[in-house]
Amino acid sequence: MKKQQPKSVLDRIESETLDHYEQNALSFWEGTRDHDVTQNIEAFIAALPVTKPLNILDFGCGPGRDLMTFKLMGHNPIGLDGSKAFCLMAKKYSDCNTLNQQFLHLDLKAHKFDGIFANASLFHIPSQELVSVLKVLHHSLRPNGILFSSNPRGNQEGWSGQRYGHYMELEIFEYYLAQAGFKVLNHYYRPAGKPREQQPWLAVISQREEKIN
DSSP states (O other): OOOOOOHHHHHHHHHHHHHHHHHTHHHHHHHHTTOOOHHHHHHHHHTSOOSSOOEEEEETOTTSHHHHHHHHTTOEEEEEESOHHHHHHHHHHHOOOEEEOOGGGOOOOTTOEEEEEEESOGGGSOHHHHHHHHHHHHHHEEEEEEEEEEEEOSSEEEEETTEEEEEOOHHHHHHHHHHTTEEEEEEEEESTTSOGGGOOEEEEEEEEOSOOO
16 A cells, blocks of 8 residues: 555646646647547447537646537536646636646536546545545536546656646556446547557547445
8 A cells, every 4th residue: 555645745746737837838839739639539429319419528738629529529627737838728728717727636526427537637636645536526416427538547646747647557557436326438548559568548438327335
């Protein structure tokens, strides 16, 4: 069992990681705005009902690239990010509502969303807090709601420069999801068409179940 970190350490992890994004918001946007995440968006939407506009939470929305995509598809997306700079940029770019909330201090309404799109965001949550955060997301999803996540693969946790990361393979991530009441429906590795050793990203589509372990 991993040693539990005190609250002061968790606060430092979150604040320093967010500080990195605050200080590099513009360069982050310039470096990621043209990233092709079509595969992820299509996999997420395919797992959801297609008969109505969907209420979607873009968890870790960054400057708003995917918010705009969901809006143009006719859905009702809301962004959430711990970075105030990102929230302002996302609101300006997409004209969608954004929530400036830190991942370890979420305040989300129950049964609000049909789906949650967490692209390259959950890996910033320390392992000891991951189940708690996933339970909040579970609570905010409607029955049978979908959680999409895409995170770097690996078996390590700690600092990479000014950012904290927790990198998991499927079996470990599936365990955390189950503890929070999610059932894995599908997964794949990115980028597509490469040998596994050249696929550093793990994408997982999971569904809210009513029973939480």
